[in-house]
Amino acid sequence: MWSAVTLSLQIPVTSTVTFNNGSQTLATVTVFDGVATYTAANLAVGSYTITATYSGDGIYNGLTSNAMTQTVKQSSSISVASGLNPSSYGDSVVLTATVTGGADGENVTFLADGHSIGTGSLSSGIATLTTSNLVAGFTQSRRAMAEMPTTAVRPPL
Template identity: 40%
Template sequence: TQTATLTGGTATVTDSTLAVGTHTITATYTGDGNFNTSNGTDTHTVTATDTTTTVTTAPDPTDFGETTTITFAVTANPPGAGTPTGTITYQIDGGATQTATLTGGTATVTDSTLAVGTHTITATYTGDGNFNTSNGTDNQTVNAAQTTMTVTSFPDPSTSGETVTLTAAVQPVAPGAGVPTGTVDFVVTGANSVTLTGVPLDGSGVATTTTNALTVSGADTITGTYAGDGQYLGSSDSDSHTVL
């Protein structure tokens, strides 16, 4: 029971807490000595409020392997009509449906697995009884990550005809992440001339091969070249090597 004071025969109150549904409002005038009591009723219907769902990503674009933050924001339409609760269901490029829970009308997820290209993120707010469903979309672009290479040879110096191990380590440049795949080509120029192609990178992004073809004494330059693999851009590096 609540109380309101008459002014000029009228009393007015406001309420923004009524749930969705039909409500009966019953009023009793208590009288004032000169006027007798009386009663009145009315019904009031509350419908679910429409919503707007927006999807944003940051940063955009990202490099392959970099983490992107996806934010879903659900607001009442018209604004100021409360804060939606419940869950968001979303898909990336029409893939598996995933769920995020709203807190204060917002849900945030992260993803570092998106392949190079442009991805469409589609979100659906499922409603909560007081707020209607709505949809939102956004695009996220992922660029191939730059790489850096380090070439080494061992032993250095070497003797004529000795087995020499050539190593090329390929790593992504931040903010890119992960392990590059593919192959490395080695070319020896200078006192000796040797080409070794298609040396595969291992699970750590390292390509290793050997040669005993360095037979001419003098200074050599060993150059490694990585062509990239679609998710990572190519890179190269050189190392000086001496044959005694």
């Protein structure tokens, strides 16, 4: 599992900045045009408390940014099945989305040809929607999109 995180610390110098996860050094990068940027990839599932530290030089004092919390969630996958296929216009059809990596209470939006036809709430990895509003010509292009919230809090530096 991975997530990419990009942090920038704006300082008016040409030196280096160290990015840390708690006491663990992630990287030391060179400041370019007053900005130090580090992009982390391949982060394991979990929560990270990231800071950027400038050690100072002959002109500027050192400083450490406020902590930024980055939460990396498990990747998810989704599949959709229909309880009545084929169906006729007006038939009551139960659509079932099976989601791995989702949490109970998260919403799944069901789409027909790119348009929302309703939502269902995940319970034990399953969300259902019963609808009789499918129009003629609705085909195997049924899709469901899982709305998986992410958590990234970035306080001012």
